[in-house]
Amino acid sequence: MNKNIIAYLLLIAITLLSCKPKQNMVYMSKNNMEEEVAKAKYNGLRIQEGDVLLILVSALDEIAVKPFNLNTANKVGSENTTGINQYVQPSEYLVNEEGYINFPVLGNVFAKGMTQIQLKQDLESRLKRYLTDPLVTITLKNFNVSILGEVKEPGQKESVSQKINVFQALGLAGDMTDFGDRTQVKLIRTKDDGNDEIVNLDLTRSDIVSSPYYYMKQNDILYVQPDKNKQIQANSNPNRALTFQIIGAVLTAATLIVALKR
Structure with missing residues (x-):
């Protein structure tokens, strides 16, 4: 009987506390990275109003x-x-x-x-x-980019070098957090006509280096979206994590008590 109770409690604990492994954690993991990186071409910056x-x-x-x-x-x-x-x-x-x-x-x-x-x-x-x-x-003088969202140090960043790609820009912000969605990075850029454009960058693809948005321009904004797990967590009960911790502690204590009574 005790063995059945222990097995049942362990099954509940595993079900409640386990989670699906996060995918797409590696940059440029799709396609042939070496071949794609060799294609990267920097065309220089265009001078803008306010420079x-x-x-x-x-x-x-x-x-x-x-x-x-x-x-x-x-x-x-x-x-x-x-x-x-x-x-x-x-x-x-x-x-x-x-x-x-x-x-x-x-x-x-x-x-x-x-x-x-x-x-x-x-x-x-x-x-x-x-x-x-x-x-x-x-x-x-004023080469600035803004990096927001799921990065470790969000804010406006100044770069000494004008030749900076999207990965180097993320480096200025301390890289993404574990909750950043590497397939959903938004770039906001002001076009020559003064209007803003928003493009989605998938940083897990090696062919990102061939994109006209691979190299940053002054006043670009990068926004790293949270992954689905973070979005679910943000929209759920704020006491959910605490509840899971309490359940885990209770199950552990119950398992220990049953084991000692054997």
């Missing part, structure tokens, strides 16, 4: 180049062996609502929609009217 660009103009003639750098008067260092000054701080330029930056001497220069290389070439071409062999360097 803050750090721009530095260099040339052999330090005197002639001064008017083209807002911060030239602040710090000027010694020249290197090529004669190009390396210690002038880059100046900040905000891309306004119309897509222009207000550049010294040159006036309004359209930048929206260009890559940094294209804007660099455009500025150098304009500056050749005033300087000999001008060199322009451009860096995006």
Whole structure:
């Protein structure tokens, strides 16, 4: 009799406390990962309204180049062996609502929609009217992405590198929690026409690297949805977990009592 009771109690405990193993826990587990990763191609960022660009103009003639750098008067260092000054701080330029930056001497220069290389070439071409062999360097100052949902450290994240893919972005947020659905990651991106688009990313597929959404753009938003188990848990009685713990403790105690009476 005691053996039957113990077996019955154990069966109840297993039924109540066991759960189905979580699937799709591994990134890029579907398809041939090595072949797909080799196809990844980075096309560079497009400058957007609200971007803050750090721009530095260099040339052999330090005197002639001064008017083209807002911060030239602040710090000027010694020249290197090529004669190009390396210690002038880059100046900040905000891309306004119309897509222009207000550049010294040159006036309004359209930048929206260009890559940094294209804007660099455009500025150098304009500056050749005033300087000999001008060199322009451009860096995006405010590259931010927001990662929300089932990640360990949600929030707006700043990246030092502008070339960042979706996995690196998740790394900035400490990666997904165990409850994150790797097949249902939402990316919210502002298009060139100003409207937002929402796409679903399945990070368990290796061919994600071929997607135009594999590399992040400034101001992108990633939202990691909770898996079905987490959704059920969130919508159920908040005391459910505590109830299971109590039932488990009672069953364990009952099993122990029956065993001691044998």
